[in-house]
Amino acid sequence: MEIARHWRLQRHRYSLVGEVCNHCGVKIFPARDVCPECNAPAKTPYTFSGKGEVYSYSTVHHPPEGFEHFAPYVVALVRLVEGPLVAAQLTDVEGEKIEIGMPVEMVTRKLRDDGSKGTIVYGYKFRPVIAGGAAVVAKDAAV
Amino acid sequence: MCVPRPLPTCYSLGLGRDKLEASHLKIMKPNRDVGIVGYGAYVPRYRLRGTEISRMWEGEQGCTPPIKEKAVPGLDEDVATMSLEAARNALKRTAIDPSRIRAVWVGSESHPYAVKPTSTIVAEAIGAVPHTLAADWQFACKAGTEAMQAALGFVGSGMADYALALGMDTAQGRPRDALEYTAGAGGAAFLVGPAEESVAVLEGSTSYVTDTADFWRRQHEHYPAHAGRFTGEPGYFRHVIAAASEIMAALGRKPADYAHVIFHQPNTKFPRKAGRELGFKSEQLEAGLLVNDIGNTYAGAAMIGLTGVLDVAEPGERVLMVSFGSGAGSDAFDLRVTDAITARRACALSTRDYVVRRHEIDYATYARHRGKIRME
Structure with missing residues (x-):
């Protein structure tokens, strides 16, 4: 039952919602209800900031079923600023030089697309942090 | 073939304008003062230059395109993901709890599903569910402002304190059609709320x-x-x-x-x-x-x-x-x-931040991004 499985996970996937251990304070992702550090129950939801950096990465040229549409694509281990290491795709990186330690931020994108008759699965990916502060008055002349 | 210009060379204005009567001057304003509490934009990073389209269909000597370039969504983007980022930017410019949003209304003509709302995806992801209205609006290019009108009335009536109205599209133009030069991608979200909290x-x-x-x-x-x-x-x-x-x-x-x-x-x-x-x-x-x-x-x-x-x-x-x-x-x-x-405006990326973030693509990449290449 893929629909039910994706539905159960969508809250975590859409917004990077994990858990926090009320005993030792460790932030947990993905949610597992038990703290991996102190084994105490940990069921309090925690929404991560989505900020992190690339810990390691690789490019997928031979994708599994459901991901063919996006290949080649980059997968990475992202170290979130709150601590957990998350496996996810990098997106918006064509033409970018990807490096270990590169700052990234979470975005919600299409994860897989099961054809024109199936559902679309959305979830977290990471992209290079967008630089803010662009000059708002710079306008090109009309063509 | 030169690209047909959409602007008529000769036209006359005045249809309806010169027949205004006092009874037609009906302005809409709710009894409760309302406004825009938060706003957010989103534009995908890919750009297709007009000259690349004219090169494709007119050759190197093609005529001047109507605009410089247009935004193209990534392979993993659609109106749901783009609406979500605009909504998150709107929320960054406020301090309200998303669970207080009583309506999430997305106006578009390129919703990902024919049946299944885009708005529920956005509402779920921003944390507005379950006590919210959610619906998709359709009225060509004014679906988003129609949602705004409704949101202003909804909050103005006192039925809600906050309502989120979005206009977002990944517009499609038929290859070689004049609209192919301009059909872009992007949009905005407005969180409507009480006037005293508004920008x-x-x-x-x-x-x-x-x-x-x-x-x-x-x-x-x-x-x-x-x-x-x-x-x-x-x-x-x-x-x-x-x-x-x-x-x-x-x-x-x-x-x-x-x-x-x-x-x-x-x-x-x-x-x-x-x-x-x-x-x-x-x-x-x-x-x-x-x-x-x-x-x-x-x-x-x-x-x-x-x-x-x-x-x-x-x-x-x-x-x-x-x-x-x-x-x-x-x-x-x-x-x-x-x-x-x-x-408030410094609390999220500016629209210009998204406009200057650009990665130029060629027509072949554009064709792939827009599903114009048949794979099976």
Whole structure:
């Protein structure tokens, strides 16, 4: 039952919602209800900031079923600023030089697309942090 | 073949405008003062230059394209993901708990599903569920401002304290059609709420709608069809100019009263022409005229223009926004910017931040991104 499985996970996937251990304070992702550090129950939801950096990465040229549409694509281990290491795709990186330690931020994108008759699965990916502060008055002349 | 220009070479204005009577000057403003509490934009990073399209269909000597370039969504983007980022930007400019949002309304003509709401995906992801209304709106390029009108009324009635209205599109143009040059991607989100919390307060709005078939897409058709130059005078100009004229007349305003004006922008010519006809100066259009850099974002076009204006507007300035949707109709909004704008706009990426983030692609990559390559 893929629909039910994706539905159960969508809250975590859409917004990077994990858990926090009320005993030792460790932030947990993905949610597992038990703290991996102190084994105490940990069921309090925690929404991560989505900020992190690339810990390691690789490019997928031979994708599994459901991901063919996006290949080649980059997968990475992202170290979130709150601590957990998350496996996810990098997106918006064509033409970018990807490096270990590169700052990234979470975005919600299409994860897989099961054809024109199936559902679309959305979830977290990471992209290079967008630089803010662009000059708002710079306008090109009309063509 | 040269690209047909959408602007009629000769037309006359005045359909409806010169027949205004006092009874028609009905301005909409709820008893409870309302406004825009938070705003956010989104534009995908990919850009296709107009010259690349003309090279494809006209050869190296192709004629000058109507705009410089247009935004193209990534392979993993659609109206749901783009709406979500705009909504998150709008929420960053507020301090409210998303569970207090009583409506999430997404206007678009490129919803990912024919049946299943985009709005529930957005509502779930921002944390507005389950005690919220959620629906998708459809009215060509004015679906987003229609959602805004409803959100302003919904909050104004007291039924809700906050409502989120979005206009977002990943517009499709038939290959080689004139619209292929301009059909872009992007849009904006506005969190509507009480006036005392707003960055821009609603002074009044109006709507001008007729049954005018200038652009349409039948069910199961991939690309829209249009009536060529007919979309100019009976479509765009009739409705935009009537809505703008009516709201100014009803509120006792003249063009010089506004610091900024935003018109629906299917190209650069139409909004500039409408502005001239109404008596606006080109400087008043500048901050909200984005079509040359991102293309026509359809349901998002006027709304993302307003986000560009709010990024630069000063407290106390008046702003006029007039949308247009084929089919056809215009919504006009008279807004007054408040002191809150100064601190609030820095809380999220500006519209310009998204506009300057660009990665140029060629026509083949564009064809892949837009699903124009048949794989099976």
